[in-house]
Amino acid sequence: MxxxxxxxxxxxxxxxxxxxxxxxIKRDWRGMEHIPAEGGFITAVNHNSHVxxxxxxxxxxxxxxxxxxxxxxxxxxKGFVGAxxxxxxxxxxxRETTDALSAFRAAIDAVERGECVAFYxxxxxxxxxxxxxxxxxxxxxxxxxxxxxxxIPVAQWGAxxxxxxxxxxxxxxxRKTHHVLAGPPVDLSRFYxxxxxxxxxxxxxxxxxxxxxxxxxxxxGKKAPETPYDPRRERIEQRxxxxxxxxVREKAEQEEGQGT
Numbered sequence: 360m361x362x363x364x365x366x367x368x369x370x371x372x373x374x375x376x377x378x379x380x381x382x383x384i385k386r387d388w389r390g391m392e393h394i395p396a397e398g399g400f401i402t403a404v405n406h407n408s409h410v411x412x413x414x415x416x417x418x419x420x421x422x423x424x425x426x427x428x429x430x431x432x433x434x435x436x437k438g439f440v441g442a443x444x445x446x447x448x449x450x451x452x453x454r455e456t457t458d459a460l461s462a463f464r465a466a467i468d469a470v471e472r473g474e475c476v477a478f479y480x481x482x483x484x485x486x487x488x489x490x491x492x493x494x495x496x497x498x499x500x501x502x503x504x505x506x507x508x509x510x511i512p513v514a515q516w517g518a519x520x521x522x523x524x525x526x527x528x529x530x531x532x533x534r535k536t537h538h539v540l541a542g543p544p545v546d547l548s549r550f551y552x553x554x555x556x557x558x559x560x561x562x563x564x565x566x567x568x569x570x571x572x573x574x575x576x577x578x579x580g581k582k583a584p585e586t587p588y589d590p591r592r593e594r595i596e597q598r599x600x601x602x603x604x605x606x607v608r609e610k611a612e613q614e615e616g617q618g619t
Contacts, residue, residue, distance in 0.1 A: 368446030369425050373417075380417050384521060385534060390541030390574075393511055394422045399470035400509040402426060402541070403499050403567050405492045405575060406479040410529075411518035418515075418539045419477065426477035427469055429498075450476060452498075463502050470506045478502075480568060484524045487588035492572050494589045500547070500563035507551060509544040510567060514574035540574045 394402075404415055412428065419426040425448075432451035435441045444451075450466045466476050480495030487493055492514075503510045517537040522529045550563045572583045 365420075365423075365425050366446070366448070368443060369420070369448070372443065372447055373420055376413055377417060377420075380414060383529075383531065383534070384414065384517060385536040386418075387517075387536050387538045388418050388421070389539065390513070391418075391422050393541045393543050394419075394424050394475075395509055395511075396424075397473070398508070399473045399506065400424075400475055400511060400544075401470065401499055401503055402475060402477045402511045402513050403480050403495075403545075403571055404477060404513040405485065405515060405571050406481050406483065407485050407490045407516070407519040407524055408522045409484070410522045411515055412479075414518045414537045415477070415513070415515055415539065418537075419475070424475045427466075427474050428477050429466060429479075448474070463498055466498075466502050467505055470502060470508045476502065480564060480571075485588070486524075486590055486593075487584075489584075490519055490524065491583045492568055492575065492587060494587050494591075495564045495568040497557075497560040497564045499567060500550075500560050501555065503547055503567075504550055504555060504560075504563060510547060512542045512545055512567065512570035512574055513539065514542075514571055514578055515539045516575060516578045538578045540578050542570060542574045545570045 394400075402419065404411075406412075416426055416428075427448050427450050429450045429452045430444060432453050435444045435449075435451050448469075450469055452465070453462050469476050478499035480499045481493045482496045485491065485493050499510065502508075515538065517535050520530065521535045521537075545567050547563055547566065550559055553559055568587060572587070576583055
């Protein structure tokens with residue numbers, strides 16, 4: 360399957376975005392040899408800053424295989440933004456559908472056409488206190504197992520130092536370095552041709568996230584926690600703590616009332 364031409368809209372976006380990126384951040388980009396020269400594939404990327412989609416897109420653009428990001432389908436209907444999203448070949452995700460596979464149909468079609476589809480498996484900027492990758496959502500695994508395409512794990516670090524997670528103002532000085540390290544394809548062959556149950560998709564996603572984390576460990580020169588941060592588990596734990604604190608307060612109030 361031949362690669363798709365970059366096209367006018369992507370080149371136009373590059374003209375707008377690349378100059379400020381070159382000024383604001385230095386580059387330490389490695390692993391481009393793992394980006395397939397031909398055919399459809401997925402990149403699975405960690406997410407730790409509102410800036411990193413632009414910084415990562417710059418890296419990917421320079422490989423000649425531009426990424427097609429997933430975005431809410433509603434964005435494709437709005438004026439100039441919608442025209443730019445359609446023109447650059449971004450991928451609409453139809454979250455209103457009740458069929459999980461149909462929600463990613465456009466991503467599957469793009470891979471089968473020979474595109475690169477970029478996934479942020481965490482679904483949002485990491486909430487891990489030390490900015491390691493969190494547990495992932497299963498969309499990337501679902502598309503990968505449906506198409507049997509290569510999945511390239513990509514770790515990045517540095518955009519989060521320019522604009523920390525959920526910060527409103529950038530930290531411009533000293534000039535930051537954007538580190539990117541792409542790894543060899545994740546081996547998901549043991550999951551092929553099996554029923555895509557929730558457990559199987561969860562296990563395949565864990566394999567993908569572990570590969571991204573290993574790449575980030577190499578960049579940072581330190582080990583990640585053995586257990587990834589799980590936002591769902593943290594919400595449950597927070598509710599438990601809140602409930603316990605409420606019980607303690609109520610008990611104290613009862614004892615105080617009985618004492619009077």
